[in-house]
Amino acid sequence: MSSVISADGTAIAYTRIGQGPAVVLVDGAMCFRRMGPAGPLARQLADRFTVWTYDRRGRGESGDTAPYSVEREVEDLDALIKEAGGDVYLYGISSGAVLACDAAARLGGIRKLAVYEPPFIVDGTHEPRPDDYLDRMDAMIAQGRRGDAVATFMRTVGMPAFLVALFRLMPNWPKLKRVAHTLPYDFRVLGDTGAGRPLNAQRWAGAQLPALVMDGGKSPQYMRNAAKALAGALPQAEYRTLPGQTHLLKPEAVAPVLKEWFA
Structure with a gap:
């Protein structure tokens, strides 16, 4: 295992493949090097780039030093860069994506x-997250109810209840439970961006x-509106839609776009 030491002493595990300019991939909630889209995407990009995938703190083989703060995750990226x-x-x-934007706003x-x-x-096309959502998520983790935290998260992102029930029977369920304590981390990264209000562009x-x-x-309208809003909030952004894709983005669909953008 390769690792780098972040500013607070936390070991951040990473993998590097390919040859060329460096590309760092930042996972979303519950994903890490052994479970998620980063590994397959890295292999798609490795013919043109040196691709760095890593386990965000608290996941996979990375450490997890309390107390958590978003600034620590930005420092993790700084160490990796x-x-x-x-x-x-x-x-x-x-x-x-949000963590990457925060890093871009703070780091050299x-x-x-991308x-x-x-x-x-950011608007009325989706019900806002409840004000006490993060408190409830923290409480479930503190009480050892990791499965309930994962199920709550899945329902929050729109998964039907019967599919959540099926997920509890699948082989990956224990892996999801092992990283359930990092779900509150993701919602702290998101901050107040789930309240149905326009974004605060000053953040980036x-x-x-x-x-x-x-x-x-093919993604829900609220997510498409969110992407457009972020493109408007970033100082030098372009906006693009990938036809036929959903939030479960296929690596082979985004890899050619990234190769072009990063060329």
Whole structure:
């Protein structure tokens, strides 16, 4: 296992494949190197880039130092960018898209940014997340109810109840429960962006670099509106829709776009 030490002493595990300019991939909720889209996408990009995938803190083989803060996750990315030579392209998906935007606003060493479907709620096309959502998620984790936390998250992102019940019987369910304690981390990254209000563009005013914000042509309207809103909030952003894609983005659909954007 390769790892880099973040500013607070936490070991962040990573994998590097390919050859060429460095690209760092930032996962969304519950994903890590052994479970999620980053590994397959890295293999799609490795013919043109050196691709860095990593386990966000608390997941996979990375450490997890309390107390959590979003700033610590940005520092994790800073350490990884420096390990990659201090000159990278950055791609994030879902909550990882938001973390990537925060990093782009605060850190140097990022040439270009690309993100896919930040899970914001910026208008009335989706019910806002309840004000006590994070408190309830924290309580479930504190009480050891990891399965309930995962199920709550799945219902929040729109999965029907019968599918959630089926997921509890699948082989990946224990893996999901092992990273359930990081769900509150993701919602702290999201902050107040689920309240059904316009985004605060000042949050990313420091991201003075070319950015590409993408959504899927078959994704829910609220997610597409969120992507458009983020494109409007970033100082130098382009907006693009990937036809036929949903929030479960296929690596083979986004890889050619990233190759073009990062060329």
